[in-house]
Amino acid sequence: MAEFVALDFETADYGADSACAIALVRVRNDTIIKRTYSLIRPPRSYFRFTHIHGLRWSDVADQPTFAELWPSIVDEFADVDFVAAHNASFDKGVLAACCAAAGLDMPEVRFECTVKLAKKTWGLKRANLAAVSEFLNIPLVHHQALSDAEACARIVIAANQAGA
Template sequence: MTTFVALDFETADHGRDSTCSVGLIRVEDDQVVHRVHYLICPPRASFRFTHIHGIRWQDMADQPTFGERWAAIQPLLQGAAFLAAHNASFDKGVLYACCDLYDMPRPVQSFACTVQLARQTWNLRSTKLPHVCAYLGIELEHHQALSDAEACARIILAVHQS
């Protein structure tokens, strides 16, 4: 299998540019070769989703912005054939909005959506991440970006082995 990167964003508010956490898992030759999690200071102090992911403005105020984190994130994406996310339209939207906000080029890779792949591969009707993980026996700390990204990578690998 080719190299890919699974990613997951958590956001602070309804704006796609409000990422406050990102998990990235790089897979090469069916092996996880790099795991990284970054906290990111969003462009606004309005946190609407703390009840989902537990992240508060107080936790973020001193963290680097997405623009400052990009120098560490971008090299992980280099050479990847595709990016993968669970409900990829959301994570793609967040990634693109953050790149646009900081006037950085968007990654060129296409996105694979593990929601769609789970439906197609195993005919699952409840394709929420916890349900797909339970079906495949994947451990998950839902809404923790690194755990969600790792689960997504494991789903891609399971699809590849099917």
Template sequence: MGLAEHELRSVSRVRSPPRAAGRSGPRLYGRVRTPVNSKDAESAEKRLNFRCGIVLPHLTRRHAATQWTRAPTPGNAMSAERAVAAARRPFVGETRRRIASGARKGSMNFVAIDFETANYQPDSACAVGLVKVVGGEIVDQAVHLIRPPTREFVFTHIHGLKWKDVANADDFGTLWPRLEPMLDGAAFFAAHNAPFDSGVLRACCARYGIRAPSLPFRCTVQISRRVWSIYPTRLSDVCAKLRIALNHHEALSDAMACAKIVLAAART
């Protein structure tokens, strides 16, 4: 099929309308209906490449817009690059306004969080870093090793941690109640690739019978794409672009970088 359902839930037919007499060359149209709560609109946009052209979603926050766009051809006045930028511009502006508005209202209170895991199980957290921001200022930070439920370590090559490093650490069930006060007054979590960190948090809470925090997550991958159009969007790429110091896959360094990305976006 070429398009995953989770990337673009509602793509209607792609068709070629009748050609005018005397005209030649491909004329490809695509009708794209972008879901209001699209988790990765930018990724969907990149994948909307068909044989003869590009279908561009026109993104807005409050409604799912439908945009018909002709495939770029040599005769088109607008290049493919300019067309992509034009389609993305309203969504970028909305993202900037939302972040900046939150800062002006004094709601720039959040906690940046980063988990490292021992293996493929989401409840195998072996380290966590948290950075608390109040009124747009970093006011607190914490980093802890966590003893996962099993000794299996698969991702040592990524973060350098082994079982012997965490064997005497607290498990998540013991540690998390001591960290929860850092969430007081926070409006949201910030994380790079937020679905991963939110999944780890929920899985660890479920494992130890703890009620998961109700704070929403904001993803600095999406913020970086929408505000600065950074691709690729690995944390190291974003930090290099924004000149943020990073010791990648060290939990506190990653969480600090996420906090600084959100703050930088609010100032943009």
């Protein structure tokens, strides 16, 4: 059985380096074994997406930067078969931009997109996270990073159990 980590970022603005929250949900043998959630102080205090995720500068001003947080989360990317993310190109891009801005090496790990997985496995036309979560009866507080990452993990688990 595969071991993977589901990843979700929330960002403050249009810059891919503006992560303000990260969640990682580690799965082994279709069982969630660890949940990690952290707020991140982005490089700019301007928040463009508060209306989406509810986070403000005041929530993250005293939190670690991505570079400061990295040592405590980097091991979550080790010894996994892949990283799962819903719309993986977004989260992969945020991870790459945050690593680059911090002068860190991006983890060498394969990304799997649960949007594509849901379309392939269940033939869903609408495959945004809310629609797939509803289809699979997965609880979701959309745009709360830990809830989104856990929903993503549960999509992979459900696809594995469906024989995908």
